[in-house]
Amino acid sequence: MNDIICTVDVVLMTLRDSRLHVALLKRDHAPFLGALALPGGYIRAAEDADTQAAAVRMLREKTGIDSPYLEQLATFSGSSRDPRGWSISVAYYALVPAEVIAAGGHPEVELLPVEALKGLPFDHQQIIEAATQRVRNKSSYSSLPVYLCGENFTLPQLQKVYEAILGEPINKVSFRRKLDELDILEAVAGAMETGKAHRPAQLYRLRKCFRQQLSLTGRALNAAG
């Protein structure tokens, strides 16, 4: 065989205070003992059907979360990224609402804004930057940001999530039209957002068939027109 170290790492992201955050954990063993790092670890050939299954297991073990959206990001590799030797990390990313991280029952999970990271071990900084870039690109023409919302949300709330990720205001009329094109939402019968000063707004949720699958638009959601 060979002596290559085979691991997976998961970039678990959420939105807090309208900024993308990533979930990090203090490492409990060498190398980089005590440093904040991505949840990850060795692939177990006897246990994991493939790298996706390994990522699902890692996320469950280390954060208590089963993310409905978990996608392969890219593979990072080489002789210099891990002091233990030549290694491969198949990196995945996941998006969940912040409440899901709190409910995961792992209070040791720390959320840090993706823009304020430094001194991370291995090439985790580079992996997180690649994931952030992927989320921003993909959000502009897909339903991806919906995974950052809770189960039910109003259209203005959803628009705010898109705006937070894309980093710019979006025209409301054009946003609503593109949402219609995506055809991913259904009104929650009889459910309105309450307890706010303004007029109650209809609550929506993802249609069942899209809960684990993206819908794509032909044109960017933040494009003019």
Add this chain to the structure above:
Amino acid sequence: MNDIICTVDVVLMTLRDSRLHVALLKRDHAPFLGALALPGGYIRAAEDADTQAAAVRMLREKTGIDSPYLEQLATFSGSSRDPRGWSISVAYYALVPAEVIAAGGHPEVELLPVEALKGLPFDHQQIIEAATQRVRNKSSYSSLPVYLCGENFTLPQLQKVYEAILGEPINKVSFRRKLDELDILEAVAGAMETGKAHRPAQLYRLRKCFRQQLSLTGRALNAAG
């Protein structure tokens, strides 16, 4: 360590008769001895700086080609894709003009249309389908298809290459405007396409800074307007 088989595979694609083709080689050892398969093989930790370097080496050894464009596609893995055991294949794809494959000096390389493949070993069919999908998606908003052209080409030739990949006719005026946006081409001074019945056309080439780097447009090249 572990007993995971670590390999790279390269989907080397070109355009022939206006159809995307993939380069395959008869396997010279078990498993699947004699079957046509993607050029690929074991990562050598002592020799390859990372998986990209392993893919470059594989392409050079098996096809004699140094492709200016070589991008990571995705990683395929699991217990069932290789009869030898749990394996990882980090897959790459490369695009070159058909002349480059002929000039590689490996006459054993066979070119097959991506649409007419069957009975490939491992999950190579799935890897090639993913690469084809990626090339089609990426071509609609980038300079990627230029890597399928020879060093010098006319604008009508380039348009035909885009049309072949995207599988639909493109409006000439809108195509030219988006090429201007991409700003990747330079006229080859004094060079005109000759020997044709019609009026000679200016030859163009990729500007040097784009020979190993894509340029992206904000809107699809085959979009209206």
